Amino acid sequence: MNxxxxxxxxxxxxxxxxxxxxDGWRGDPGRxxxxxxxxxxxxxxxFGQLRYNEEGLDTITPATGMFIVGASVSPNLAIEGRxxxxxxxxxxxxxxxxxxxxxxxxxxGSLPLSPGFSLYGLAGVAGVDYKRDFGLIDAHDTGFxxxxxxxxDLAGNTRLNVEWARLASGDNLxxxxxxxxxxxxxxxxx
Numbered sequence: 001m002n003x004x005x006x007x008x009x010x011x012x013x014x015x016x017x018x019x020x021x022x023d024g025w026r027g028d029p030g031r032x033x034x035x036x037x038x039x040x041x042x043x044x045x046x047f048g049q050l051r052y053n054e055e056g057l058d059t060i061t062p063a064t065g066m067f068i069v070g071a072s073v074s075p076n077l078a079i080e081g082r083x084x085x086x087x088x089x090x091x092x093x094x095x096x097x098x099x100x101x102x103x104x105x106x107x108x109g110s111l112p113l114s115p116g117f118s119l120y121g122l123a124g125v126a127g128v129d130y131k132r133d134f135g136l137i138d139a140h141d142t143g144f145x146x147x148x149x150x151x152x153d154l155a156g157n158t159r160l161n162v163e164w165a166r167l168a169s170g171d172n173l174x175x176x177x178x179x180x181x182x183x184x185x186x187x188x189x190x
Contacts (some may be wrong), residue, residue: 039075040099041190044068046161048183050086050128052097055175060097062090070108078108082124086130100129102167103183104145114154122146126167128179141168141179156187 045067066084073079086099106124113119126145131138136168149163161184168179 029178037101039072041071041158042069042187044159044185044187046183047087048086048095048147048181050099050167051180051182052177054172054177057095057175058092058093060090060095062099063087064099064181064183065100066183066185066186070132070187075112076083078107078110080108082106086161091133096133098131100131101127102129103127104165104167105152106145107166110151118151120161120163122149122163122165126165127169132172135172135175139170139172141166141170159189161185161187179185
């Protein structure tokens with residue numbers, strides 16, 4: 001069983017009580033949920049698991065870390081950049097992958113559901129540079145990327161997020177593959 005999913009679910013459930021607290025929120029339905037400082041810049045870190053799925057192979061799941069920087073242009077829209085790398089290699093049934101680097105640029109739309117909790121969608125461009133020990137050894141995939149996530153506001157200007165994103169798709173000597181990432185992160189708003 002995948003070890004990342006129980007971790008993500010546990011963190012999401014643990015953040016629920018923090019997300020339910022009011023902590024100075026405006027509930028004005030005309031303007032949506034949001035704090036006065038929801039427009040501005042933010043930075044953070046996320047840790048996750050890349051999921052490499054190729055026809056005929058079991059899923060290979062190396063760990064990843066990313067630095068995130070973004071700017072909210074409204075309480076519901078942000079522009080975000082990410083850069084990161086693998087945190088070691090991973091192998092399954094003798095087939096391994098080592099992630100050299102990751103990067104992405106997204107337009108991020110948020111849908112506040114309650115004070116302190118929102119869903120978001122990502123759309124943009126992502127790139128993954130990795131080395132396989134099978135098929136075409138070196139791979140660099142860049143293309144359209146999309147994802148979904150949840151934000152939980154914590155104390156102060158800190159926000160916890162849990163997300164899934166499709167980073168890349170391709171063909172390895174006739175075998176179709178997808179590269180996804182499940183991640184959990186913390187963001188600090190300025």
